[in-house]
Amino acid sequence: MSVHLVTGGGTGIGAAIARRLAADGHDVVVAGRRAGPLEAVAAESPRIVAMVADAADGAAMRALVGEVRDRHGNLDGVVANAGGHGYDAVGDTSDDAWHASLEANLTTAFVTARESLPLLEADGGGSLVVVSSLAGLRAAPDTAGYTVGKHALLGLVRSIARDYGRRGVRANAICPGWVRTPMADDEMRVLVEDGGAADVEGAYARVTRDVPLGRPAAPAEIAGVAAFLLGADASYVHGATIVVDGGAHVVDVPTLAFG
Template identity: 80%
Template sequence: MSTYLVTGGGTGIGAAVATRLAEDGGDVVVSGRRREPLEEVASAHPRITAMPADATDGAAMRRVVEDVTERYGGLDGVVANAGGHGYDTVGDTSDEAWRSSLDANLTTAFVTAREALEPLVRSGGSIVVVSSLAALRAGPETAGYTVGKHALLGLVRSLARDYGHRVRANAVCPGWVRTPMADQEMQVLVEGGGAADVESAYAEVTRDVPLGRPADPEEIAGVVAFLLGPDATYVNGATLVVDGGAHIVDVPTLAFG
């Protein structure tokens, strides 16, 4: 039986990952800043426990890791999923907004991985960092988010290089996924006149994706479960893109259909 810690586990991808790991027989602790959504996820499955904490706070995450290892006897896998916004151009990003974006999108994963390393080394465990297609491409007016997601790949590679003899570290880069955060972004498109409603907005942003649709959170959760599981024991330092094929599209040829 394996034990997992999932940050940003109260909604979206994090909640789907926690549910999938619990359904597969693991004990799962979900962490995040907001207690209510964590407890809602935990109440839906007896193998999930909520432990609220701010993943940018080293002392707080250290206590979570200590509580997990004391309660379950060890820690086998960590999913660093916490993230946030950072939507503006470089010129329009204030110092405060820059720090906030990097904290949300990068520091959370760094701190979580650092505090979990000792028990993961003991168990020969695995870290999966949930990044984004924004780690490979740049969207408009998303400087803080894009830089943070790019940097996560460097974090994963450093972890894999320095600790790969005992701990595997890999990144998952989703494209558009139906989550509360993505719903908010679709609403911005609706309010700006680019789509009639949220469903139309999702259709618009995935129009040129080969699969022609956004992912469901459960589809990302399945990939994370694979990377944590026994079929991926020789996968280390990898970046696994899960975007319906968006990253293979040659933008200059879109006019040709």
């Protein structure tokens, strides 16, 4: 079967993608900065291997991709899922916070793609999936660094799609809305602390009350879309942005008062 690399693979969406790919019979390398969560995911399946690396570090990712090549001989798919925070308005964002947010949300995907593309091109090509966010299409309050980074990911995918399609590499983006992950749980707790909800469940209900499906996604639902994009059934899907948000992006905000 094929070999896939998933960055940010220790928790949340990345871990769910690794589990789905392994369940489908693929070999999976999960990468991230923290050994503990990665090893916990790897322990769930003999098809999953944990490798510690900072996805924003070119030398580290070059070494990791080289190890994948030495171990497996090929690389068929890459999921650039690593990301981070960036929660302040522009005027309240320090230089350090700005650079940290862009490094976590944009540079990780850029470096992962750059270091993986030569191996993806080999043996007839491969597939790159970049996990952006609904914040890559819209803007939430006080999230300048996160919003800009996630928007820029879509430009990165389109650039790769334009340049590498003829070389056999497909590149696509996923934009999830609210997903039940540890990072989203932390955001729900902030809403609880601010008095916006009684508990985490109430917070999820509040942030999805205007979402047509009326609930957050499970990580496995995002993983299913990633598995599709990596697979043969998506062989002519290229340069696309797939929104997986329960319909949130179709809502006409000025008409919410009408129910």
